[in-house]
Amino acid sequence: MATAAQTKFIRPDGKDKVTGLGRYTADLTMTGMLHACFRYADHAHARIRSIDTAKARALPGVFYVMTDKDVPDVRYGPFVEDRTLFARDVVRYEGEVVAAVAATTPEIAREAAALIDVDYEPLPVVSDVEAALADGAPLVHEGWSGYSASGDVVREGNDASRSTIVKGDVDAALASADAVVKERYVADMSHAVPIEPHAAIAQWQGDRVTVWSSTQVPYIARSGVATTLEIPEGHVRIIVPHLGGGFGGKCEFHYEAHVAALARATDRPVRLVFSRSEEFFAPDHRREGQVIELETGVMNDGTLVARRGRLILDNGAYSADAPFFPQLAAMHAVGPYRIPNVSVDASLAYTNTTPSGSVRAPTAPQACWAVEQHMDSVAASIGMDPVELRRRNILKEGDTTATNQVLEPIGAAETLERAVELIGYGKALPEDEAIGVGCGWWPSFGGPSGAFVKLNGDGSGTIITGAQECGTGAVMALPILVAEELGMRPEDFSILAQDTDAGGWDAGASGSQTTFNNGRAVIEAAREVRAQLLELAEEELEASREDIELVEGAARVKGSPTKSVPITTLADKAQGDRLLLGKGSGSPPPSPDVDASGCTGRLGMETFAAPTFITHAVRVRVDRETGVCRVLEVAASHDCGVILNPVGAEGQVEGGVVMGIGMATLEGSIVGEDGRQRNPHLLDYKLQTSADAPPISIAFVDAPSPYGGPKGSKGTGEPPCVPTPGAIGNAIAQVTGARVHQLPMTPERVWAAAHGVDA
Amino acid sequence: MTRGTYLEPASLDEALRLLAEHDGAALVAGGTDLVVGTRQGKRTLPETLVAIHRLPGLDGIAEEDGALAIGALATHDAIERSELVRGRWTALADASAIVGSPATRHVATLGGNLANASPAMETGAPLVVFGAEVELRGQGGSRTVPVEGLWAGPGRTTAAAGEMITGVRVPAPADGSGSAYVRLEYRRAMEIAVVGAAALVTIGAGAVSDARVALTAVAPTIVRSPAAEGALRGREPTAEAIAAAAAAVHDAATPISDVRGSDAYRRAMIEVMARRAIDVAARRAAGEAVPIPATMTVGGTR
Numbered sequence A: 001m002a003t004a005a006q007t008k009f010i011r012p013d014g015k016d017k018v019t020g021l022g023r024y025t026a027d028l029t030m031t032g033m034l035h036a037c038f039r040y041a042d043h044a045h046a047r048i049r050s051i052d053t054a055k056a057r058a059l060p061g062v063f064y065v066m067t068d069k070d071v072p073d074v075r076y077g078p079f080v081e082d083r084t085l086f087a088r089d090v091v092r093y094e095g096e097v098v099a100a101v102a103a104t105t106p107e108i109a110r111e112a113a114a115l116i117d118v119d120y121e122p123l124p125v126v127s128d129v130e131a132a133l134a135d136g137a138p139l140v141h142e143g144w145s146g147y148s149a150s151g152d153v154v155r156e157g158n159d160a161s162r163s164t165i166v167k168g169d170v171d172a173a174l175a176s177a178d179a180v181v182k183e184r185y186v187a188d189m190s191h192a193v194p195i196e197p198h199a200a201i202a203q204w205q206g207d208r209v210t211v212w213s214s215t216q217v218p219y220i221a222r223s224g225v226a227t228t229l230e231i232p233e234g235h236v237r238i239i240v241p242h243l244g245g246g247f248g249g250k251c252e253f254h255y256e257a258h259v260a261a262l263a264r265a266t267d268r269p270v271r272l273v274f275s276r277s278e279e280f281f282a283p284d285h286r287r288e289g290q291v292i293e294l295e296t297g298v299m300n301d302g303t304l305v306a307r308r309g310r311l312i313l314d315n316g317a318y319s320a321d322a323p324f325f326p327q328l329a330a331m332h333a334v335g336p337y338r339i340p341n342v343s344v345d346a347s348l349a350y351t352n353t354t355p356s357g358s359v360r361a362p363t364a365p366q367a368c369w370a371v372e373q374h375m376d377s378v379a380a381s382i383g384m385d386p387v388e389l390r391r392r393n394i395l396k397e398g399d400t401t402a403t404n405q406v407l408e409p410i411g412a413a414e415t416l417e418r419a420v421e422l423i424g425y426g427k428a429l430p431e432d433e434a435i436g437v438g439c440g441w442w443p444s445f446g447g448p449s450g451a452f453v454k455l456n457g458d459g460s461g462t463i464i465t466g467a468q469e470c471g472t473g474a475v476m477a478l479p480i481l482v483a484e485e486l487g488m489r490p491e492d493f494s495i496l497a498q499d500t501d502a503g504g505w506d507a508g509a510s511g512s513q514t515t516f517n518n519g520r521a522v523i524e525a526a527r528e529v530r531a532q533l534l535e536l537a538e539e540e541l542e543a544s545r546e547d548i549e550l551v552e553g554a555a556r557v558k559g560s561p562t563k564s565v566p567i568t569t570l571a572d573k574a575q576g577d578r579l580l581l582g583k584g585s586g587s588p589p590p591s592p593d594v595d596a597s598g599c600t601g602r603l604g605m606e607t608f609a610a611p612t613f614i615t616h617a618v619r620v621r622v623d624r625e626t627g628v629c630r631v632l633e634v635a636a637s638h639d640c641g642v643i644l645n646p647v648g649a650e651g652q653v654e655g656g657v658v659m660g661i662g663m664a665t666l667e668g669s670i671v672g673e674d675g676r677q678r679n680p681h682l683l684d685y686k687l688q689t690s691a692d693a694p695p696i697s698i699a700f701v702d703a704p705s706p707y708g709g710p711k712g713s714k715g716t717g718e719p720p721c722v723p724t725p726g727a728i729g730n731a732i733a734q735v736t737g738a739r740v741h742q743l744p745m746t747p748e749r750v751w752a753a754a755h756g757v758d759a
Numbered sequence B: 001m002t003r004g005t006y007l008e009p010a011s012l013d014e015a016l017r018l019l020a021e022h023d024g025a026a027l028v029a030g031g032t033d034l035v036v037g038t039r040q041g042k043r044t045l046p047e048t049l050v051a052i053h054r055l056p057g058l059d060g061i062a063e064e065d066g067a068l069a070i071g072a073l074a075t076h077d078a079i080e081r082s083e084l085v086r087g088r089w090t091a092l093a094d095a096s097a098i099v100g101s102p103a104t105r106h107v108a109t110l111g112g113n114l115a116n117a118s119p120a121m122e123t124g125a126p127l128v129v130f131g132a133e134v135e136l137r138g139q140g141g142s143r144t145v146p147v148e149g150l151w152a153g154p155g156r157t158t159a160a161a162g163e164m165i166t167g168v169r170v171p172a173p174a175d176g177s178g179s180a181y182v183r184l185e186y187r188r189a190m191e192i193a194v195v196g197a198a199a200l201v202t203i204g205a206g207a208v209s210d211a212r213v214a215l216t217a218v219a220p221t222i223v224r225s226p227a228a229e230g231a232l233r234g235r236e237p238t239a240e241a242i243a244a245a246a247a248a249v250h251d252a253a254t255p256i257s258d259v260r261g262s263d264a265y266r267r268a269m270i271e272v273m274a275r276r277a278i279d280v281a282a283r284r285a286a287g288e289a290v291p292i293p294a295t296m297t298v299g300g301t302r
């Protein structure tokens, strides 16, 4: 493959970050800056009778107290316009912003926020998804039918988005199956938990505002500010300093407009920095809880014949980007298997809890955790080894999916074989250990993306991109692709990114799409520069461009290496009257055909473009007496197309595996009947620590995709999160003999299942 | 508006004087409870802080007249590494070695752990089984209380206003003793005990001549289990005898339900932890070198 495939590229921003020199949004200070603090709802569901801000305004040091009355009357939301910047009449979850204060210090702002008097009439709290969809349930949004929404969203009452996938005749196939297994699984809410909390600073110059924000999606944040404050998009500039991780938690437009409105009202720069607990309950981007019911028919030879599924996903109080989740979760409820008869029905229930949104591979780890445990149960029902059951049903080239997408060459089966081989499946183990296996899949997201490449007079280059670096290293690695086109070195390029006034539009650091789409954009931009260099070289070398190559920093005549001119010379010549400047967006790859006529609520997920396939095998030890389990070893095999940067890809897999272990064993929010999270802090929302991380061995399966990104690559950021919890669940069940039906599989739940106790 | 006074006395006497002079002043040593608790909104920061972490002479770990004398400012890291503690007061090393993370252990002190009076504190149960005494000093002089007498309830001590802990005196266990502390933890670092148990077992002529068992995070303070101790005395330390003793801890355990675990789970788990602690203590009494911290050998996250 291309030389890029061999490149082991170490990101240049790493040293600043680990030595504390990196500057994040919360590190920035502006002259005259004020500090913002929010007053949140005191109830998960209540009608606001009155808000009295007099005491807060009277506090010395307070510049402004803002409520719904101070901002334009605008509803917004990416699929359903169901929300406003500040609570209006009704609060629907504990983290809803009722008012905002700008004051000279964070302490004064906090004190003032607490002094705001809000009089509420409490309303019934809907905190359970099944109760939300029951007949006669109180509506979270009385006026839901009046909200404007994307026409493709199917909604009704508390069901904010419903999707179905139907293929064949499930009833008949279940009736004729040799065995039928029916199970129910419940996944709790969890979170992205980036190390850097949300932060934003706004500063106006005339009628234009600049917002420095810890967002993963600067262009979407720009639109959000423009829409909600009713100002032209061109008057809003979003700049993202170093971003301290996001994992989806910083996707969507969040608090940039609140801070901009406060800055405009006070004629001062205003900064907002979240505490760790706000990070849990306020932003509309937590990983949603799910109730998953699965029924599968199988023949004695292991052939899967039917899958019925009913899923209810927790939307929380407002619709962020979650309306496409039901369809995505339905695809995961089928999984990467050939199943001729499918009927999956998935709903998104409004509840009075923190809104859901994309968190690294949204819906997949939870749904896959249920499906992969279910697969082991199905295998047990016919006395077959669980790996063998997967082997007989896993998708292969030419198979059709539940939406009749015919698959391109894929490496799903190879990932299964490589993972079980790496972990030594079948080897003798101590009696308290077992190996569990899980398979999963994930689509790539093609879309428009913009970049410029310019060469400077000294022969160095600058990549100006709309892409956002969220910590994955994807933007940091763009120079590999550009350098290869121009016969230069990656370190010859600087990157100007994360400034909406500079780069071309990009969807942001979401959907594993930075390399996939922006990689294509920079290659196209570099090709324009390449053409410009060749034109200059034609004159210098008196040769035609077909005979000139760009290698090792020079343009030279093919076959006669002595006839060459350094690119620095060409760049110097071009300086002044000829710009060496290229632009690119590149058409997104075509979408594979599907026949989703049996589906309702279609929001694009019927197509799994350039799908990645993943198998994780884990070795787990369970302390039967306490239910504590420890993941001792993980083998991860991925088909994510052609690997462009092995260091980066391996980093994604390692991080995703550890995140998956956290989700499997400990990470979950406990929500009270009052709709409030009871553990919104890191002592009791337990992440994995470096002391917990096991050795991880990785095998990539190269299966270049015709629908893929540069050089046949596929998305790599999200897939590593997908199958780990399911694999761990299977290992636990093998040790204890009892399946855990609730995620996270905490020690108490493992213990309760193993000892037949209700937990 | 928060505006505080931060005082850094140069001597113990000055510290005691400042503490007496400033109403509502609080001591701060490592700050790992005080500052973190304030940030979490558990309490408001006291108006005056008297910082003692640099006071000289209060961080010693030494043998005095056969007992172990530890200064209030000894860090968990120093305690964990002390050969003296590891050798004869092993349960205390087991406890200090699992506090927080390496960074926590380098600043967090024994005095702070005791004074914070959390029912989930790590060093409490080991000090109880050893029969430790705490030295409290105020401007009027000093007094000594048994460690169990220090705690008045969760987060509350019997120290008078103006009194500070200066050190702990831990009697030496009799010859033929072994001790251990084990906690139930969900991950391998940065944890808090869900429940925990310490045991001191003395063996003479093949039978248990003395036993002490103390429990962590199952009552408002660290508590002893007389029933478990009684069940062990005079018995051969067999697996059955140890299991029977552990099953007796319910006399002292009155756990609550919270986000870390239900009362039913905690009740079941305290028995498991007590059994493991007694077992390791008995093995150590018999001369077996069970590695420190015992939690990493016999706990769920091993």
Ligand SMILES: Cc1cc2nc3c(=O)[nH]c(=O)nc-3n(C[C@H](O)[C@H](O)[C@H](O)COP(=O)(O)OP(=O)(O)OC[C@H]3O[C@@H](n4cnc5c(N)ncnc54)[C@H](O)[C@@H]3O)c2cc1C
Pocket: B026, B027, B028, B029, B030, B031, B032, B033, B034, B035, B036, B072, B098, B099, B100, B101, B104, B107, B108, B109, B110, B111, B112, B113, B114, B115, B116, B120, B121, B122, B123, B163, B164, B165, B166, B190, B191, B192, B193
């Ligand atoms: C990340 C993290 C993990 C932790 N993990 C654990 C754990 O695993 N196990 C555990 O038991 N604890 C744990 N803790 C709690 C804490 O670290 C310990 O309790 C520590 O020993 C407290 O000591 P300190 O010196 O930091 O106390 P400080 O925070 O300085 O003080 C705590 C309290 O004691 C008072 N005080 C301090 N010194 C004295 C004195 N000499 N006399 C009288 N009063 C005094 C202070 O006024 C304050 O009220 C953890 C804390 C953190 C932040």
